[in-house]
Amino acid sequence: MTAAKAKITDNAAWAVATPALSVLTPFLRDDPSDLLQLLDAEAASVEGAVEIILLDDGTADADLTARLVAQVKAMALPVRLITLPANEGRAIGRNRLASAARGGSLLFLDSDMRPDHRRFLRDWAELVAKEDPAVAFGGFSLLQAPTDAKFQVHRAMAAKSECVPYTERAKQPEKYVYTSNLLVRRDVFEAEAFDSGFTGWGWEDVEWAMRVSRRFRVVHLDNAATHMGLDTVDALARKYEQSVPNFARMAERHPEIVAAYPSYKAAKLLKKIPGLPVLRGLMRKAAGAEALPVAARAFSLRLYRAALYADAV
Incomplete structure (x- = not known):
């Protein structure tokens, strides 16, 4: 990874923060501003325990970057925005995010996710403080997802295979792990990073969970966020x-x-x-x-x- 190529933007809260939990959000041609607004609404309740690190993985949209820089600088939560000039891929990008994180636990949260309640960050922070799990997955939902007809096939497929209650997920813990609402303790991530040999879309998170589950316990809980990024049939x-x-x-x-x-x-x-x-x-x-x-x-x-x-x- 060539850090010299990345543009770094920190807000005022970043320099003095001592977070226990780092929220890591990669994006490519998506606008994470709605997610940032929802997370920042919880700033007071997490009392400095949470930071956010964003990775623009080569979007190359100057207008989007300018809007995000302004939003980041106005946020109460400590935030760092890393802007890359070219795409590096999902696995490399997540490894880069982890390298920038300062918390003892890492929450991988995709930019097209939306918390389903107003205690989302607080619940994660409290779990870290009380139990410090090696790996924990909070779950998916479709509560806030678009209901347009063009997305109905993806909605049906996600409801069947991804939006699974935590009690069912726990029966096959390594299978139901997605890097869209996933907590990983730092030492676990350092022991088992994402395989950069996975390129493009798909399976790098599941393969990672297979390796991790052999060495660490994978916990499933009910702290869901909505997957907003439903696709058309052609896109899927x-x-x-x-x-x-x-x-x-x-x-x-x-x-x-x-x-x-x-x-x-x-x-x-x-x-x-x-x-x-x-x-x-x-x-x-x-x-x-x-x-x-x-x-x-x-x-x-x-x-x-x-x-x-x-x-x-």
Whole structure:
């Protein structure tokens, strides 16, 4: 990582802060200003225990940067904004954020998340102070997510596979770990950093959790935030296409865990079908067909993802 290329902006509260918890938020072409406003509303209740570090991973939008610089400087919470001239990728970016953090615990919080209640930061800070867990995941929800028709397939898929109650998540702790509302103690992160070999979109957080869960306890709790960044079918399909090498890398490193995943089992079965490339095209087309029921479209998109992964198993 070449720190000389990064532009650093600190607000007045940064220099004197001694935080126990560092909130780490990477973004690329997203505007995190709404999230910052919600977090800063809790500044008084966390009593100096929390700092925020933002990483603009190569957005290259001068207007957005100027607005964020002004917002950061006006915030009560201690905040640092790191602006990169070019994209470095999700894994490298999260490692860079961790290097800049001063807290003993790191909260990875994506820029498209919105806390579901007004004690979000306070609950995390109190958990750190009282229990200091190695790893803890607060959970996803769709409470505040957009309900536009173009997002209904993603909404259905997220409700089924990601917005899972903490009691259910705890049964497979390494599976339900996403770097969008994830607390990691510093010594744990230093022992197991994100693998920078994962590029593009997908699976780097799950693979990380597989490694970590072998050495540390992963706790699940109910401190959810809404995932606002729902995608259209086309956008999700493109992300799945990007994720194939990452899925292959994860499967190669953790075959015994990945073999139990439904997506892996489906990929192995689909691999045996002649003419799979043609079928893949039909699956994607069905997922985008607005005349079909949402459940059928979501099933088609899951099949499409598994058919892509057939090339990687």
